[in-house]
Amino acid sequence: MLSGKSYPHPRQEIWVGAYTDKKSEYFELRTVNETSNDSYSPLWHKYAPLGSAIADFLYDDLKHFESDLNAVKIRVDAINAGQEREQSLRGLFDLAKLWLSDNPLYAPMAAAVERLEVEAEKGNTLNTDEIERMMKEYRAWQPKLKAIAHCVLETEDNGDRDMREKYLAERAKDKARFPILSYGQLHLEAVYSGGNVPYPYDDLLNFGQFSEPTAITAEVLNTEGVSDLICFLLCRYLEANLRFHACKFCGKLFGVVGNYKQEYCSRVIPGSEKTCKEMGSVRLYEKKIFSEPAIKEYKRSYKAHNARIRYGLMTREEFDKWAAEAREKRDTCVAGKLSLEDFVAWLDRDKQR
Numbered sequence: 450m451l452s453g454k455s456y457p458h459p460r461q462e463i464w465v466g467a468y469t470d471k472k473s474e475y476f477e478l479r480t481v482n483e484t485s486n487d488s489y490s491p492l493w494h495k496y497a498p499l500g501s502a503i504a505d506f507l508y509d510d511l512k513h514f515e516s517d518l519n520a521v522k523i524r525v526d527a528i529n530a531g532q533e534r535e536q537s538l539r540g541l542f543d544l545a546k547l548w549l550s551d552n553p554l555y556a557p558m559a560a561a562v563e564r565l566e567v568e569a570e571k572g573n574t575l576n577t578d579e580i581e582r583m584m585k586e587y588r589a590w591q592p593k594l595k596a597i598a599h600c601v602l603e604t605e606d607n608g609d610r611d612m613r614e615k616y617l618a619e620r621a622k623d624k625a626r627f628p629i630l631s632y633g634q635l636h637l638e639a640v641y642s643g644g645n646v647p648y649p650y651d652d653l654l655n656f657g658q659f660s661e662p663t664a665i666t667a668e669v670l671n672t673e674g675v676s677d678l679i680c681f682l683l684c685r686y687l688e689a690n691l692r693f694h695a696c697k698f699c700g701k702l703f704g705v706v707g708n709y710k711q712e713y714c715s716r717v718i719p720g721s722e723k724t725c726k727e728m729g730s731v732r733l734y735e736k737k738i739f740s741e742p743a744i745k746e747y748k749r750s751y752k753a754h755n756a757r758i759r760y761g762l763m764t765r766e767e768f769d770k771w772a773a774e775a776r777e778k779r780d781t782c783v784a785g786k787l788s789l790e791d792f793v794a795w796l797d798r799d800k801q802r
């Protein structure tokens with residue numbers, strides 16, 4: 450929540466701006482500039498390592514959409530009935546902030562909820578159609594993104610294979626799980642990278658150390674759409690030859706560019722202030738206790754199965770299929786929904802003596 454009495458209001462329109470550079474992805478909520486109509490004002494700005502938004506989304510339990518939608522409906526009904534208008538608008542704003550802090554991939558939905566304020570301003574009756582449509586889109590994308598993560602982005606081979614080519618090869622096999630990647634228009638813009646500068650959505654009382662950002666030039670996607678944003682990010686990941694690695698500490702996938710040797714993600718460990726990377730780099734001996742046995746078993750079996758290609762006991766295609774299935778089972782095991790014993794039994798079911 451913001452400190453102070455007022456909270457920022459969108460002017461006429463509110464949408465998402467997104468861009469990337471070699472290492473990071475950037476997200477903004479933008480509204481029409483107060484003084485010049487052909488310009489925008491950023492309301493919220495966030496950046497993260499390239500690959501973060503989609504990697505984190507893979508693990509988000511979308512069940513929270515049900516209660517979120519209910520919360521939106523209650524406020525929309527109140528505003529339509531002319532009751533508790535300010536309080537309800539404030540409630541919608543808080544929900545938008547919550548989604549943004551969960552994952553910048555929810556920026557289009559946060560913009561949609563803030564768009565309700567613009568509609569209320571115009572005196573229109575509000576509805577939740579757009580939010581519901583978006584929730585449906587996120588739900589439909591999640592299994593596809595899991596397939597894309599496991600079959601395309603997560604690869605142990607560190608060669609220079611063009612990831613875009615790899616995507617199209619998967620798409621040739623399964624058009625439903627690997628859709629056409631297309632998005633709206635890009636605008637060349639002067640934008641910022643890095644730094645820590647407060648934006649209207651930031652809580653000034655709890656704002657960290659101020660630092661100057663660097664001015665950069667980037668092609669920016671300006672959109673209101675969920676699929677637009679997802680396709681844009683995927684295309685940028687593929688173009689950057691981004692790989693997903695399973696973190697050796699928490700087992701979750703994270704994006705790696707350039708240095709493909711990276712083994713730990715930068716997620717904060719639950720109940721700790723440290724990230725997996727910090728935990729991994731200090732190489733505490735406790736690591737042995739924490740580290741995921743499922744990852745070790747998967748790696749062991751991966752090597753054994755991979756060797757079969759060389760000996761002509763398995764085709765590359767059979768291997769790819771096995772690996773994708775093995776990764777899904779590994780993730781289920783890391784998530785605690787499959788026992789380690791069952792996972793190892795599955796890995797070893799075709800063990801050759």
Ligand SMILES: [Zn+2]
Nearest residue numbers: 696699714725
């Ligand atoms: Zn991790």
